[in-house]
Each structure stands twice: as C-alpha cells, then as structure tokens.
Amino acid sequence: MKILYHHRVASKDGQYVHIEEIVGALRELGHEVIMAEPASINNKDFGKSSGLVKNIRTLLPGFVHELMEFIYSFFDYVKLVRLIRKHRPDCIYERYNLFFPSGIWAKKRYKLPLLLEVNAPLYAERSQHDSIQLNKLADWSERYVWNNAEYVLPVTGVLARKVIEKGVAKDRIVVIPNGINFNKFVADADRLSELAKSHRREYKLEEKLVLGFTGFVREWHRLDRVLEVIATNKDQNWHLFLVGDGPARADLEKTAQSLGIKDRMTITGIVGRDQMPGLVATFDIALQPDVVEYASPLKLFEYLALAKAILAPNSENICEILTDEKNALLFDIQQPTQFADQLYRLCSSTELRDRLGGAAFDTIENQKLYWRHNAEKIVQLFGHKIDGTALDQKLFSLSDENKNSQVKN
Numbered sequence: 001m002k003i004l005y006h007h008r009v010a011s012k013d014g015q016y017v018h019i020e021e022i023v024g025a026l027r028e029l030g031h032e033v034i035m036a037e038p039a040s041i042n043n044k045d046f047g048k049s050s051g052l053v054k055n056i057r058t059l060l061p062g063f064v065h066e067l068m069e070f071i072y073s074f075f076d077y078v079k080l081v082r083l084i085r086k087h088r089p090d091c092i093y094e095r096y097n098l099f100f101p102s103g104i105w106a107k108k109r110y111k112l113p114l115l116l117e118v119n120a121p122l123y124a125e126r127s128q129h130d131s132i133q134l135n136k137l138a139d140w141s142e143r144y145v146w147n148n149a150e151y152v153l154p155v156t157g158v159l160a161r162k163v164i165e166k167g168v169a170k171d172r173i174v175v176i177p178n179g180i181n182f183n184k185f186v187a188d189a190d191r192l193s194e195l196a197k198s199h200r201r202e203y204k205l206e207e208k209l210v211l212g213f214t215g216f217v218r219e220w221h222r223l224d225r226v227l228e229v230i231a232t233n234k235d236q237n238w239h240l241f242l243v244g245d246g247p248a249r250a251d252l253e254k255t256a257q258s259l260g261i262k263d264r265m266t267i268t269g270i271v272g273r274d275q276m277p278g279l280v281a282t283f284d285i286a287l288q289p290d291v292v293e294y295a296s297p298l299k300l301f302e303y304l305a306l307a308k309a310i311l312a313p314n315s316e317n318i319c320e321i322l323t324d325e326k327n328a329l330l331f332d333i334q335q336p337t338q339f340a341d342q343l344y345r346l347c348s349s350t351e352l353r354d355r356l357g358g359a360a361f362d363t364i365e366n367q368k369l370y371w372r373h374n375a376e377k378i379v380q381l382f383g384h385k386i387d388g389t390a391l392d393q394k395l396f397s398l399s400d401e402n403k404n405s406q407v408k409n
Contacts, residue, residue, distance in 0.1 A: 001382065002087060004112075006036040006080065006103045007095040008072075014215070014298055017273060018119070019095060021181055025375035034087045036080055063133040069099035070137060077102040084110050091115070091382045094149070098122040099141050104148045113385035115378060116149035117176075120294065121162045143167060150385045153378075155296035156317040162294065174381065174396065177321065178296040179371040180364060185277050185305035192306070195278030203266050205282060208239040209347060212283030212308075214276065214299045217246030217267075221289045222339075224255050229340050229347070231259040238347055240265040243279045280306050284353060285346050288312035289339065301369055307361035309346055309353035311339075321367070327359040 005023055009015045023033050080102060083089075092114040094103040107114040123132065123142045132138050143166050146152055152168050153176045154160040160173050180186070200206050211226055223240070230238045242252075242265070249267060256265045271279065280286070286308035288300055294317055303310050304321075310328035312318050324330040329346055331338040346353055363369070376395060383389035 001031045001091070001379065001386075002034065002089040003031055003382070004034045004036055004080075004083060004087070004089040004092045005094075006092055008038065008076070008097045008100055009095065010038045015095075015119070017298055018117075018178060021179070021371040022093075022117075022375060022378070024181075025371040026378065028372065029375055029379060031379065034083060034089055036076075036083055066099060066132065066134045066138070070134075070141070073100055073102040073105075076100075077105050080106040081109075084112070090386055093117070093378065095119070096122070096145060098126060098138055101141055101144055104145050107148070113150045113382060114148075115381055116145065116152050118146070118152055118154045118159060118163060119296075120292075121159065124162070151381050154294075156294055157320055158317045159294040174377065176374050176377055177369065178298050178301055179369045179374050180301045180305045182370055182372065185302060186364065192277055192281045196281035199279055199282045203241065203268070203282075205239060205241060205266070208237050210239055210241045210282055210284045211287060211343070211347070212241045212243065212280065212285065213287045213289070214243040214280060214302065215246075216244055217242060217248045217252065219248045219251065221248065223248065223252055223287070223289060225289070225339050226287065226343065227252065227255050227259055227261060227265065229343050230264050231261050233344070233347070234261065236347065238264065241282065242267040243271060243276070245269050276302065277306070280308070283308050285343070286310045288318070290333070291315055291318060293317060301364070304360045304369070305364050307357040309356040310360055311343055311346060321363065321369075326356075327363045328356060 003026060005019070007019060009019060023035070026033050084106060089112065092103055092107055092112050094114055094116050096116050096118045103114060103116075106112070121142075123138045126132050126138070127135070146163055146166050146168050150172070152163050152173050154163050154173065155175070155177050157175050160175050163173055164170060185192075200210075211230075213221070213223060213226075217223060223242070226240050230236075230240060242249075245267065252265065252267075253262075256262045268279070280302050283303075283306075286299075286303035286306075288297060288303070288310060290313060291297055293315060296317065300310070300312070300318070300321065304327070310322065312322055312328055312330055313333045314324065314330040315333060318330070322328040322330060329342045329352075331342045346356075373395075380389070380391055380395055384391050
C-alpha cells in the first residue's frame with residue numbers, strides 16, 4: 001500500500017516523535033510512505049522549534065498570522081497535487097492542524113480515503129491560550145476537516161467526545177492512544193540497564209532514590225511539590241532528576257535554593273531522543289505530575305515500558321491507561337495534599353515500587369501499546385475503505401484494563 005503522510009509540523013519536538021514512529025512502523029509492515037511535510041523540517045534537530053513561526057505569532061496581529069496559516073493551505077494543496085500525481089498513493093494519513101483543509105481538498109479531488117489523527121481540539125485550545133481572532137474560519141476549518149475524513153483517530157476517549165461534539169459520527173471515530181517502540185524501550189533490557197548505571201555515575205545519582213520527570217517543564221506541572229517533599233525529608237537521599245528543560249526551570253532552581261536542597265535536584269537540559277530510554281531507566285519513581293485533560297502523554301508510555309513506579313493524576317484520560325494501586329499510584333487533583341502523600345508512600349516502600357513497576361511493564365503488552373500495533377490498525381482501516389476488507393475485531397478490541405477508553409456520548 002502507498003500511503004501519503006500529510007502534516008504541517010515545522011519543528012522536531014514531541015509532536016514529531018509520533019510522526020517518526022508511525023511512519024517507521026508503517027514501513028516495517030512493508031508499506032511505502034510518501035512524506036508531505038514542510039521542507040524546513042529536515043533541517044531541524046529534536047528539541048528545536050520553528051523560530052519563524054514563533055516570530056510571526058509574536059510580531060504580527062493575531063488575525064494576520066491566522067490568515068497566513070489558512071493561505072498556506074493553498075500552497076500546500078499544490079504540493080499535494082504534485083505528490084499525488086507523481087506517486088499515485090492509495091490513501092492519505094494526516095496529522096490534524098488548524099486552518100489546514102488542503103488534505104481534504106486533495107482527498108476529494110482524487111477520491112482517496114483519508115484518516116485523520118487528532119491529538120488536540122486545536123480551535124478550543126488556541127482560543128483559550130492564544131485568543132483566536134478569526135473564530136468563524138477556525139471553527140469552520142476544524143469541523144470541515146473532522147467531518148470529511150473517513151475515520152478520525154483521537155488519542156484518548158476524552159478527546160473523542162470533543163470530536164463527537166463537532167458533529168462526527170461515533171462509528172467514524174477510533175481511539176488510538178500513543179505507544180512505544182518495542183526495540184527502543186523493551187527489547188534490549190540489558191543495554192538499558194548498563195546505560196542507566198552509566199548515567200547514574202555521570203549525574204552523580206548513585207545510591208540515591210531518583211524521582212524522575214521527562215519533557216518540557218512548565219509551571220502548571222507543579223514540580224515544586226516534589227521539592228517540598230524532599231525538603232520535608234532531608235534525612236532521606238531522595239533526588240529530583242529532570243530530563244529536559246523549560247520555562248519553569250529558573251523558578252524550580254530558586255525554590256530548591258530557598259529550601260536548602262539545591263544539591264537534591266539535577267536538570268539535564270534538552271537531550272536527544274536517542275538518549276531518552278537510558279535516562280528514564282535511571283528513575284526509581286516516574287512523575288506525571290499533571291496533564292492536559294485530553295492528552296495521551298508520550299512520557300507515560302515510556303515510564304510503563306521501562307517498568308517504573310508511576311505517580312500520576314486521576315484524570316479521566318490517564319485512567320484510560322492506569323488503574324490506581326494496580327499499575328500506578330494516582331492522586332486526586334482536587335485534594336491539595338494527595339500528591340505529596342502518594343509520593344511519600346512511593347519513596348518509603350521498595351515493595352510498592354517493585355509491584356507497581358512490574359504491573360506497569362505488563363500494561364504495555366496487555367493493552368498492546370506499541371506503535372506497530374497502532375500502524376496495524378491504520379492499515380486495517382485503510383483496507384476497509386479501499387477494498388472493503390473486513391476489520392479484524394481482535395485488533396480493535398479493548399483489554400479489561402483499557403475499557404475506559406471507549407468512546408462515550
């Protein structure tokens with residue numbers, strides 16, 4: 001099968017992990033994937049965002065850069081036409097973006113089935129954070145794209161409900177959460193164990209209980225709570241290890257200084273994706289301190305695959321994957337002291353950490369949370385639309401642990 005993969009991601013950040021992993025999994029299954037993406041993406045390194053986009057949004061009035069986003073679709077449509085004529089793909093797989101109807105235009109012109117991966121309700125998200133000014137155009141573009149795809153693939157059941165609210169029929173929605181690359185995170189446990197030992201020596205983490213977090217550190221993650229727990233238990237050798245960087249870094253460093261535990265926190269700064277498995281392997285406890293309500297956090301699956309004892313909020317999207325006291329400890333986000341209480345429990349009990357970590361690892365296999373498994377679903381959906389192939393119900397069935405991810409009206 002020839003698949004045209006269409007996206008507008010202009011930076012090699014966390015978004016691009018999903019793109020590379022799905023493309024790689026589709027190719028491993030023997031399918032040809034043609035990329036329709038911004039030319040500049042090939043000049044970017046992981047962790048580096050598009051400065052041009054940032055400057056446009058900062059310097060120009062909101063309605064101007066929104067209009068430019070929409071106008072870009074016309075140029076993108078021309079590129080799609082050229083690629084379709086050259087490669088004759090069987091179908092289009094698209095990562096959804098706002099003001100981006102060009103994939104649907106191409107799909108309609110060439111009568112190609114299109115699957116739409118949705119990671120966020122971008123109109124609502126940007127309205128909340130960026131104050132969308134071309135509201136009617138933004139809302140129309142989202143509804144138009146979502147309702148004209150053969151299938152919409154949200155990453156959580158929570159997000160699926162938001163898709164339904166925009167008029168998409170429930171039978172055209174398939175929830176496919178993020179996943180893990182078996183070869184990078186599961187297959188070579190001995191190598192990862194050696195990397196973890198090496199990183200512990202490098203960052204002076206030997207003999208310490210490592211409380212780890214990966215990603216872009218923002219204020220709303222409230223990692224200051226971790227520092228407060230460490231400060232309250234100075235007689236314990238507990239250490240906060242942040243793999244990443246972000247705007248909250250300076251405040252965290254000030255907090256650690258004021259609490260007298262500056263030596264109890266290490267921040268790596270931005271690291272390459274290839275380094276992530278070995279660094280996460282150093283963790284004794286893996287922190288998911290907060291989460292966007294509809295997200296499927298990549299770090300969560302990495303924590304699971306590396307058999308980490310996880311502390312996470314009891315939000316609905318997290319509960320699609322995790323069960324309190326079974327494969328993680330969850331805390332009530334409405335109860336101010338629960339995060340600290342649950343973290344203390346994890347820090348104080350080796351038995352609890354080992355039990356939860358073992359169950360976390362089993363969750364990956366029980367729920368088939370692999371990129372390859374996601375690619376198999378995508379291929380099945382395309383086959384169903386292209387030649388009427390019956391869907392393998394076992395491939396789409398939910399395990400007992402994953403029942404909560406069903407789409408509910």
